[in-house]
Amino acid sequence: MRVGVIGSGLQASRRLPAIAAHLRTCGVVIAGEEPASVELLASAHAAVIVPTWHHVIDDPSIDIVVVCTPPGAHREIVEASIRAHKHVLCEKPLTRRSADALALAQLAEDNGVLLKCGFNHRFHPAVLRAKQEIDAGRIGRPLLMRGLYGIGGRPGIEREWRSDANVAAGGQLMEQGIHLVDLIRWFGGEAVEALGMTATELFPIHPLEESGMAVLRGESGYLATVTSTLLQWRNTFELTVQGEDGYLEIRGLGGSYGDETLTVGARDDVAPFNEHLTYFRDKDKSWVKEWDHLVAAVNGEVPLMSDARDGAQAMLIVEEACRSQTRAHPIRHLTKGI
Structure with missing residues (x-):
């Protein structure tokens, strides 16, 4: 499956090694606002750089979007990803307000995609x-x-x-x-x-x-x-x-x-x-194990753990x-x- 990573900070640097090394990953694209860090992560993990996060969402070949931006951008990016029928892994907290997180959880369910909150612990x-x-x-x-x-x-x-x-x-x-x-x-x-x-x-x-x-x-x-x-x-x-x-x-x-x-x-x-x-x-292999779990859940092999409703309830x-x-x-x- 192909994966789009949005963001190029600390969390992206923790997530990308697990994503790029996974046997079921056949390609990674990345978008971020800091060109130097985007280039560094892309070169280290053979990822393709795209200009903006909109390019990630608009790519029909992307199966999973990983959102590693600050929380202020989460709702817009996650909502767009869900409406484009992508599965999503979003770092905690899911949004800036629990009500928005709960709305995203419902939207994901209505669109038949998985929305996982990043609870690697x-x-x-x-x-x-x-x-x-x-x-x-x-x-x-x-x-x-x-x-x-x-x-x-x-x-x-x-x-x-x-x-x-x-x-x-x-x-x-x-x-x-x-x-x-x-x-x-x-x-x-x-x-x-x-x-x-x-x-x-x-x-x-x-x-x-x-x-x-x-x-x-x-x-x-x-x-x-x-x-x-x-x-x-x-x-x-x-x-x-x-x-x-x-x-x-x-x-x-x-x-x-x-x-x-x-x-x-x-x-x-x-x-x-x-x-x-x-x-x-x-x-620390928690990042690898969390990614393994999400891939298995996307493929229908296990029920999703720490889903969007878990993320919304913890926020509340x-x-x-x-x-x-x-x-x-x-x-x-x-x-x-x-």
């Missing part, structure tokens, strides 16, 4: 193994989940598109924390309540948040916390799940986030603590958590005698 080996453990009943029903995903903000981050409120879908909670929201939903089921708070105290990116925290309640009764921040001076990814019969802990993503590990332990009220720790030492949860601040009640300062 589902394809990390520790995450996949954790999902298998949960589905097998190893730890029982998830009751409490805690997630932390943080990086140290870069000098000059205020000049990046991620800090432009007219382009980005939100701050750090939406940009990075949404991965945790997606995994919590995947592990524990739908979230039905969300509360949150955000802050921006160090980096000049207001009104976007540099740090955000959300508390979720699941339909099944679980509680979950999500923390995402630009103030994590050592890059960190952690997700723990406490179940009725045991627990699991995912730490690291490889690279700057440290070794990727999964710890699984059983609940035992009397025996010494005993747990199993697995190190996943290979390089983050939006609701952020909106809840306007309904928060200030704590009355207590003084002696009250």
Whole structure:
């Protein structure tokens, strides 16, 4: 199948090696707004450069469009791709607003094409193994989940598109924390309540948040916390799940986030603590595995995972958590005698 990649930034550089090397890929075209980076990616992966993203959409030989632009451009490009009857992989967040993402999900269904949200974290080996453990009943029903995903903000981050409120879908909670929201939903089921708070105290990116925290309640009764921040001076990814019969802990993503590990332990009220720790030492293959999955789904071999409705719902949860601040009640300062 032939693939069109739109965008030439970091995400395109992560996606293209998996796309170009896939056995079912018979050609790649690329369009982007930065000629130097487009040329670099095209030459590295034998891709054909076209002038604009419209040329990608208008090419009848393109089967799948991969959207790697900033979120401000997602809706227009994805909608045009769907109307041209292309399957689409779009980076998260799908759009700048969850309502638009939901509309795109419906449009894809109406046109009989697949629209996948780019949630590559589902394809990390520790995450996949954790999902298998949960589905097998190893730890029982998830009751409490805690997630932390943080990086140290870069000098000059205020000049990046991620800090432009007219382009980005939100701050750090939406940009990075949404991965945790997606995994919590995947592990524990739908979230039905969300509360949150955000802050921006160090980096000049207001009104976007540099740090955000959300508390979720699941339909099944679980509680979950999500923390995402630009103030994590050592890059960190952690997700723990406490179940009725045991627990699991995912730490690291490889690279700057440290070794990727999964710890699984059983609940035992009397025996010494005993747990199993697995190190996943290979390089990050989540991009490859996500692309393998999409190709298989397009060919009708597997149901699509992390589809557009997953992407829209994760966005809605983050939006609701952020909106809840306007309904928060200030704590009355207590003084002696009250």
